[in-house]
Each structure stands twice: as C-alpha cells, then as structure tokens.
Amino acid sequence: MKIAYSPCPNDTFVFHAWSAGLIPGAPSLDVTYADIDITNGLSEGTEGPEVMKISYAALPWTHPDYALLPCGGALGRGCGPLVLTAGGAADGQFDPALLSGKTVAVPSERSTAYLLFRLWASQNVPGGVGRILVMPFHQVMPAVQRGEFDAGLDILDARFTHQHYGLTMLQDLGSWREQDTGLPIPLGAIVAKRSLDLEAVAGWIRASVDYAWANPEASREYVMSHAQELSPEVAKSHIDLYVNRFTRDLGEDGFAAVDALLGRAAAEGLVPEARLASLRLRSGANAR
Structure with missing residues (x-):
C-alpha cells in the first residue's frame, strides 16, 4: 500500500510499527516522506498515494475519492503554529500592526x-x-534568521527550537484560537482512498499508535533517522505534544474543532465550503 507522510517525529512514531511490518494482517507499506505542501497538492487529484497525511485546512480541496480517517493525525491543545521574527519586541510586547505590509514566509498556503x-x-x-x-517548513526559521523575511510562520518543532535561531515569538496562533473558541487545534489529517477498506485502514493505524505507546523505544532509531537534525530530547517533546488521544481517535470534539475552523474560514471567504460530513469516516466501535 502506498502511503505518504512527513519525516517529522510524530508521523514516524505513529507509523513505525506498521511500516516495520509489526501489525498483524496489515499490508506492507511503500512509504514516501513528503512535506505537507506536497501532499496537500496531491490530495486534490486521484494520482496520489492511497493513504497520506495532509493539512486539515486542505480538506475543502480534497478530491472526493479520498475520505478523512478519524485517527493517525495531529490535533490538540498548546500545539498551534507560531509567528516568528528575528527582531525583539519592546518590553516583551508585540504590536501586530508592525506586520502591516511585511513579507512573511509560510509552510503552505x-x-x-x-x-x-x-x-x-x-x-x-x-x-x-x-x-x-x-x-518547506524546515526552511522557514533559517530564512527568517538570515533576514530574508520580516516574519515567518512555523509549525511543529518551532516551539521547542525557535530560540536556538535567535527568533522571537510574535504570536502563538494556537493559544489565540483556543482562547477564541475553547476548541483544540486541528493540524494534520490522514486521508485514504475510498476504494480501500477504510475501517481496516483505520484499525491498522490505531494498532500502530497503540504499539508505539506500548513500546516507545522500538521506534527511536526510525524516528531519529528522519528527524532532520533534531536532538533526541526535542524529538521526544515533539512526540509527547503532537501524539495524543486525538491521534488514536478524533472523537466528536475533534470533529467539532475541524468543523468550526473550516466553517469560520468558509464564512470569511478563505476556503470553499468543506464537505466534512461526506469526507468523514466515523469513529467508533465498528472501526477495527
């Protein structure tokens, strides 16, 4: 089975057991390690891999041949993206008006x-x-550090490593969103082609997550071989933050967070109206 996910520690931790052939009954995987901007584009057509990690924000453009799975992705609290700059803020305060007309690097539109x-x-x-x-997201912080951009929008390990680049956090967008709505932040989603047995795929992903949690040292070598020069401590912090109960099962509160984000974005004309109900493979007891 062809699958695409990022080389980030949360993805390699989640899919290690399946990719290593440790999940009974699961097919072998042909893995492509791809930046989220690449998989977001692939999800718009039918030529992409059978299973892949995309952004929840890309769901409104996802081809109808793909369904959203209720597991394997990244959604949570205290894990939102950061707006970063190489300049300091006076007295620790930041005036958002300073970004007016400025140049900003982002990991994907x-x-x-x-x-x-x-x-x-x-x-x-x-x-x-x-x-x-x-x-690519791993190039954003170095580019801002070099002064190529006024600010950068970064994700994942940025909250653990931006200080190493001498960068200042201007805004934690996750905290802003959580204070605004009280809902967790939907980051990365797993989609799969409807031609598959989707409940079986969801079951294999859950089994891979369960194995990872039960055997946290088993995936260490695999995770670190793809960790893009992260230290073991940062990789572990990354996994601890982004692999959580929503990874195993989005549940109703997880789907509500996705629906609320995409609904608001559609109301403001930022994305097409999402077909979340038709995309959704429901979680529950009938998912193996």
Missing part, C-alpha cells in the same frame, strides 16, 4: 497554520501583511 494566520491577521494587522512566500 493550504495549511492550518496559514489559515489560522489569515484569520488572526484579518482581525489584528491593519491593511494586512504584504508578500507571502511558501517554502
């Missing part, structure tokens, strides 16, 4: 990070920001 940024900026940055440039 169809990422949850960028969607949250646009929602936040529409309320807080007079006249909006200036130029937006998309680049």
Whole structure:
C-alpha cells in the first residue's frame, strides 16, 4: 500500500510499527516522506498515494475519492503554529500592526497554520501583511534568521527550537484560537482512498499508535533517522505534544474543532465550503 507522510517525529512514531511490518494482517507499506505542501497538492487529484497525511485546512480541496480517517493525525491543545521574527519586541510586547505590509514566509498556503494566520491577521494587522512566500517548513526559521523575511510562520518543532535561531515569538496562533473558541487545534489529517477498506485502514493505524505507546523505544532509531537534525530530547517533546488521544481517535470534539475552523474560514471567504460530513469516516466501535 502506498502511503505518504512527513519525516517529522510524530508521523514516524505513529507509523513505525506498521511500516516495520509489526501489525498483524496489515499490508506492507511503500512509504514516501513528503512535506505537507506536497501532499496537500496531491490530495486534490486521484494520482496520489492511497493513504497520506495532509493539512486539515486542505480538506475543502480534497478530491472526493479520498475520505478523512478519524485517527493517525495531529490535533490538540498548546500545539498551534507560531509567528516568528528575528527582531525583539519592546518590553516583551508585540504590536501586530508592525506586520502591516511585511513579507512573511509560510509552510503552505493550504495549511492550518496559514489559515489560522489569515484569520488572526484579518482581525489584528491593519491593511494586512504584504508578500507571502511558501517554502518547506524546515526552511522557514533559517530564512527568517538570515533576514530574508520580516516574519515567518512555523509549525511543529518551532516551539521547542525557535530560540536556538535567535527568533522571537510574535504570536502563538494556537493559544489565540483556543482562547477564541475553547476548541483544540486541528493540524494534520490522514486521508485514504475510498476504494480501500477504510475501517481496516483505520484499525491498522490505531494498532500502530497503540504499539508505539506500548513500546516507545522500538521506534527511536526510525524516528531519529528522519528527524532532520533534531536532538533526541526535542524529538521526544515533539512526540509527547503532537501524539495524543486525538491521534488514536478524533472523537466528536475533534470533529467539532475541524468543523468550526473550516466553517469560520468558509464564512470569511478563505476556503470553499468543506464537505466534512461526506469526507468523514466515523469513529467508533465498528472501526477495527
């Protein structure tokens, strides 16, 4: 079975057991390690892999041949994207108006990070920001550090490592969203082609998550071989934050968070109206 997910520690931790052939009855995997911007684009057509990790913000454009699985992704609290700059803020305070007309690097125009940024900026940055440039997420912080951009939007390990680049956090978009709605932040989703036995696929993913939690050391070598120069301590912090109860099962509160985010974005004209009900494979006892 062809699958695509990122080389980030949360994805490699989740899928290690399945990719290593440790899940009874599960087919072998042909893995492509791909940046989220690549898989977001692949999800719009039918030529992509059978299973892949995309952004929840890309769901409104996802081809009808794909269904959203209720497991394997990244959704949680205290895990939102960060707006970063190489400059300090006077007295620790940041005026969002300073981003007016500025150049910002983002990891994908169809990422949850960028969607949250646009929602936040529409309320807080007079006249909006200036130029937006998309680049692979692991290149954003170094580019901001070099002064190539006024600010950068970063995800995943940025909250653990941005200080190493001498960067200042201007806004935690996850905290802003959680204070605004009380809901967790939907980041990465797993979609699969409807031609598959979707309940079986969901079951194999859950079994892989369960194995990872029961045997946390088993995946260490695999995780670190793809960890893009992260230290073992940062990789562990990354996994502890992004692999949580929503990874095993979104549940009704998880789906409510996705629905609320995409519904608000559609109401503001930022995304097409999502077909979440038709995309959704329901979680529950009938998922193996």
